[in-house]
Amino acid sequence: xxxxxxxxxxxxxxxxxxxxxxxxxxxxxxxxxxxxxxxxxxxxxxxxxxxxxxxxxxxxxxxxxxxxxxxxxxxxxxxxxxxxxxxxxxxxxxxxxxxxxxxxxxxxxxxxxxxxxxxxxxxxxxxxxxxxxxxxxxxxxxxxxxxxxxxxxxxxxxxxxxxxxxxxxxxxxxxxxxxxxxxxxxxxxxxxxxxxxxxxxxxxxxxxxxxxxxxxxxxxxxxxxxxxxxxxxxxxxxxxxxxxxxxxxxxx
Numbered sequence: 001x002x003x004x005x006x007x008x009x010x011x012x013x014x015x016x017x018x019x020x021x022x023x024x025x026x027x028x029x030x031x032x033x034x035x036x037x038x039x040x041x042x043x044x045x046x047x048x049x050x051x052x053x054x055x056x057x058x059x060x061x062x063x064x065x066x067x068x069x070x071x072x073x074x075x076x077x078x079x080x081x082x083x084x085x086x087x088x089x090x091x092x093x094x095x096x097x098x099x100x101x102x103x104x105x106x107x108x109x110x111x112x113x114x115x116x117x118x119x120x121x122x123x124x125x126x127x128x129x130x131x132x133x134x135x136x137x138x139x140x141x142x143x144x145x146x147x148x149x150x151x152x153x154x155x156x157x158x159x160x161x162x163x164x165x166x167x168x169x170x171x172x173x174x175x176x177x178x179x180x181x182x183x184x185x186x187x188x189x190x191x192x193x194x195x196x197x198x199x200x201x202x203x204x205x206x207x208x209x210x211x212x213x214x215x216x217x218x219x220x221x222x223x224x225x226x227x228x229x230x231x232x233x234x235x236x237x238x239x240x241x242x243x244x245x246x247x248x249x250x251x252x
Contacts, residue, residue: 049183057163065130100134199250
């Protein structure tokens, strides 16, 4: 056999091998495409449903304490301790549990002033001590505020009140049911408007739930209570507990 014939035969064999490999690879590729797992997260109808429940709060949260300014540190600490003890006695008289009273801030600091020449000098000290108090009998809130102000006197500070719900899970369950119903209603409408058939959900996410507390900042007139004036009036109002659900539905 001539060298020329051998060369032609070799080229033909090589071409056949390449064709066979290509066909085998195409078969593998086609099989993988037809039987592989395809993500559904970008396919279908995506909706987010929201649900909300309005609840009357059953807990009032007070932030209160004392703020004392004195010429010496010893005097400031002594007065702060005395006023705070009087306030704690008031809380105890209302049977507020120790676990519902938590120190939120305690601060001791010098007070500096400057003269007309720009020289700094020590002008005394201040001591502040505040606690966060859960009042589980919200009807007592106004009376507690008045008695705390009377006990602490001019050194009393009340930073505000918020209202909350002790056990929110039952309300989240209600809000979640509303959110799912809302999501289904949205998806159904979208399917009807676009002329497709709504399938089963294939992806569900329970987004973060939350509720909005109501804050109340009363103005205090200690002389009014001392003179037999009306007690501080506190209204609990309502809080809204809400959640959202994201659902992806198949299109059939």
